[in-house]
Amino acid sequence: xxxxxxxxxxxxxxxxxxxxxxxxxxxxxxxxxxxxxxxxxxxxxxxxxxxxxxxxxxxxxxxxxxxxxxxxxxxxxxxxxxxxxxxxxxxxxxxxxxxxxxxxxxxxxxxxxxxxxxxxxxxxxxxxxxxxxxxxxxxxxxxxxxxxxxxxxxxxxxxxxxxxxxxxxxxxxxxxxxxxxxxxxxxxxxxxxxxxxxxxxxxxxxxxxxxxxxxxxxxxxxxxxxxxxxxxxxxxxxxxxxxxxxxxxxxxxxxxxxxxxxxxxxxxxxxxxxxxxxxxxxxxxxxxxxxxxxxxxxxxxxxxxxxxxxxxxxxxxxxxxxxxxxxxxxxxxxxxxxxxxxxxxxxxxxxxxxxxxxxxxxxxxxxxxxxxxxxxxxxxxxxxxxxxxxxxxxxxxxxxx
Amino acid sequence: xxxxxxxxxxxxxxxxxxxxxxxxxxxxxxxxxxxxxxxxxxxxxxxxxxxxxxxxxxxxxxxxxxxxxxxxxxxxxxxxxxxxxxxxxxxxxxxxxxxxxxxxxxxxxxxxxxxxxxxxxxxxxxxxxxxxxxxxxxxxxxxxxxxxxxxxxxxxxxxxxxxxxxxxxxxxxxxxxxxxxxxxxxxxxxxxxxxxxxxxxxxxxxxxxxxxxxxxxxxxxxxxxxxxxxxxxxxxxxxxxxxxxxxxxxxxxxxxxxxxxxxxxxxxxxxxxxxxxxxxxxxxxxxxxxxxxxx
Numbered sequence: 001x002x003x004x005x006x007x008x009x010x011x012x013x014x015x016x017x018x019x020x021x022x023x024x025x026x027x028x029x030x031x032x033x034x035x036x037x038x039x040x041x042x043x044x045x046x047x048x049x050x051x052x053x054x055x056x057x058x059x060x061x062x063x064x065x066x067x068x069x070x071x072x073x074x075x076x077x078x079x080x081x082x083x084x085x086x087x088x089x090x091x092x093x094x095x096x097x098x099x100x101x102x103x104x105x106x107x108x109x110x111x112x113x114x115x116x117x118x119x120x121x122x123x124x125x126x127x128x129x130x131x132x133x134x135x136x137x138x139x140x141x142x143x144x145x146x147x148x149x150x151x152x153x154x155x156x157x158x159x160x161x162x163x164x165x166x167x168x169x170x171x172x173x174x175x176x177x178x179x180x181x182x183x184x185x186x187x188x189x190x191x192x193x194x195x196x197x198x199x200x201x202x203x204x205x206x207x208x209x210x211x212x213x214x215x216x217x218x219x220x221x222x223x224x225x226x227x228x229x230x231x232x233x234x235x236x237x238x239x240x241x242x243x244x245x246x247x248x249x250x251x252x253x254x255x256x257x258x259x260x261x262x263x264x265x266x267x268x269x270x271x272x273x274x275x276x277x278x279x280x281x282x283x284x285x286x287x288x289x290x291x292x293x294x295x296x297x298x299x300x301x302x303x304x305x306x307x308x309x310x311x312x313x314x315x316x317x318x319x320x321x322x323x324x325x326x327x328x329x330x331x332x333x334x335x336x337x338x339x340x341x342x343x344x345x346x347x348x349x350x351x352x353x354x355x356x357x358x359x360x361x362x363x364x365x366x367x368x369x370x371x372x373x374x375x376x377x378x379x380x381x382x383x384x385x386x387x388x389x390x391x392x393x394x395x396x397x398x399x400x401x
Numbered sequence: 402x403x404x405x406x407x408x409x410x411x412x413x414x415x416x417x418x419x420x421x422x423x424x425x426x427x428x429x430x431x432x433x434x435x436x437x438x439x440x441x442x443x444x445x446x447x448x449x450x451x452x453x454x455x456x457x458x459x460x461x462x463x464x465x466x467x468x469x470x471x472x473x474x475x476x477x478x479x480x481x482x483x484x485x486x487x488x489x490x491x492x493x494x495x496x497x498x499x500x501x502x503x504x505x506x507x508x509x510x511x512x513x514x515x516x517x518x519x520x521x522x523x524x525x526x527x528x529x530x531x532x533x534x535x536x537x538x539x540x541x542x543x544x545x546x547x548x549x550x551x552x553x554x555x556x557x558x559x560x561x562x563x564x565x566x567x568x569x570x571x572x573x574x575x576x577x578x579x580x581x582x583x584x585x586x587x588x589x590x591x592x593x594x595x596x597x598x599x600x601x602x603x604x605x606x607x608x609x610x611x612x613x614x615x616x617x618x619x620x621x622x623x624x625x626x627x628x629x630x631x632x633x634x635x636x637x638x639x640x641x642x643x644x645x646x647x648x649x650x651x652x653x654x655x656x657x658x659x660x661x662x663x664x665x666x667x668x669x670x671x672x673x674x675x676x677x678x679x680x681x682x683x684x685x686x687x688x689x690x691x692x693x694x695x696x
Binding site: 201208213374 | 409412418419420422423446457517520524525526527528529531532538539545546548550551620622624625626630631662664665666670672673
């Protein structure tokens with residue numbers, strides 16, 4: 001009896017073993033899940049899909065005998081919608097990897113499901129640093145940036161430039177809370193003070209009440225712990241109430257290229273922001289971005305979209321090396337080999353799932369300095385990979401030994 | 402400094418004024434809805450999209466034809482109003498005999514299509530639109546800096562609201578309109594072209610939405626989804642005021658703006674639900690709305 005049972009177990013193990021050593025159903029299915037129609041659609045949305053397709057093409061999957069299929073879904077920034085899609089993709093459509101996933105509340109839900117189903121998740125647009133902290137998982141990698149890196153980059157730079165009293169305008173969900181909390185820590189560490197904070201509904205449209213409260217606080221810096229049109233509307237309306245003229249300054253903690261475009265340079269000039277990628281930084285990024293633009297109505301890529309390209313590339317390289325698309329094993333393989341591509345340059349993936357690479361502190365150009373339609377940033381500082389992200393031991397991730 | 406619940410009175414004045422400004426958008430939008438519902442019995446879910454089209458019309462006039470804000474204030478409502486007339490003639494006119502629900506479904510579907518088309522063409526992050534030169538800057542009132550443009554919004558929308566109320570409730574044209582919805586056959590017997598009147602009324606209601614859109618363009622991002630969140634709130638305003646009541650929608654619009662403003666000071670997290678809480682309470686106590694009459 002005992003012998004019989006162990007025989008069956010051995011047989012199952014062998015079967016499972018052979019099944020793992022190949023591509024499931026002969027197709028590598030990558031599901032790009034993001035906001036296709038709401039406030040985050042321009043900064044990731046269809047552009048992320050373009051980027052993923054470019055990666056598959058540049059990787060030359062077809063000639064390597066790898067069949068790659070890209071699926072797209074709109075999670076509408078709602079955790080319940082995102083969870084339903086994730087389950088459907090993993091259970092019915094046999095998706096191997098979910099990619100991108102903006103909106104921290106949604107990505108935390110998808111992260112949990114991915115772990116349950118033992119598949120793979122790579123996050124580019126989602127921001128919460130919890131993904132490599134207490135919510136870290138052997139099935140997930142956080143690729144482009146996170147709230148800690150933003151707080152560290154922009155927060156540090158602003159406090160060092162004399163902005164030592166802060167008032168936070170925070171989007172009332174996981175992302176905003178996490179960004180606010182981590183920036184506050186940076187401000188306090190550098191000897192600054194937080195005079196107040198207010199949490200606004202997400203997505204919001206009228207920020208005037210909150211701006212008045214910020215004004216009344218007399219804080220030197222109004223920290224915007226929000227994103228997309230929430231950030232641009234707050235800055236735009238701040239100009240009306242004479243925030244900047246009154247001697248206060250905005251610190252946009254998460255500002256994408258598309259937000260700067262929506263604001264216009266006259267309103268956005270002088271903003272300091274932290275990003276992982278800017279299209280016009282090197283000849284390689286320029287060449288890649290122009291190719292991207294041709295496929296995406298002339299728009300230059302945001303760091304979120306560039307991150308999707310870079311992450312898809314590294315994922316495919318890992319699948320090729322492993323000759324398998326089994327979720328946790330590919331993730332492990334991605335951690336074992338350094339990443340390198342024309343968009344993000346060299347980097348590596350840590351045990352906690354954090355992809356580390358150089359980050360950049362940019363300043364938005366004055367209208368007179370801008371020479372073209374998408375000429376928006378100048379580099380203020382490069383933050384080396386090893387300093388740009390939260391040290392592995394501080395995140396509280398159980399995977400780190 | 403005196404304080405109310407820990408908030409300095411000066412700050413409170415500022416917040417009340419802000420509430421009034423937002424209230425003027427609510428009033429202007431709910432007015433258009435009330436006019437359309439009152440006279441056509443159509444629940445116009447396209448209103449938010451038409452508000453957005455007004456803002457885009459202003460952007461288009463400025464960037465393609467070089468016509469500034471003041472021209473937009475005049476031309477954009479007419480442009481969008483004409484699209485409204487076309488929608489009424491081609492589609493809505495076929496639904497008057499049917500249940501309200503059909504009109505609601507049609508206009509809701511149209512709203513989604515229009516928003517989708519604009520998103521496809523312009524993306525979702527929005528277009529910049531500057532405040533007109535004449536109204537730039539702000540006036541220091543002591544307790545706050547009041548942006549000149551916002552002051553203009555309050556005054557102008559109040560004027561438009563009252564003028565509309567006057568025309569519908571106090572003039573001969575208005576009484577004919579009201580009679581035409583009450584008893585179309587009888588009014589037609591007097592030799593009045595009722596269908597044309599209804600078409601123009603719809604066009605006018607849509608024009609009001611577009612006007613609000615032009616006024617919003619310098620304040621909010623001109624983006625395809627700018628109307629989709631607002632429309633839900635505005636519907637609540639109309640329901641609270643009483644479906645179809647003109648004065649009701651104006652008064653409720655401003656009042657709810659104020660209440661929302663206060664919520665933003667005392668408990669900001671609830672600021673986008675407070676209106677719906679009020680709606681639920683009002684519906685329980687007065688199902689026809691504050692100013693509505695039960696039919």
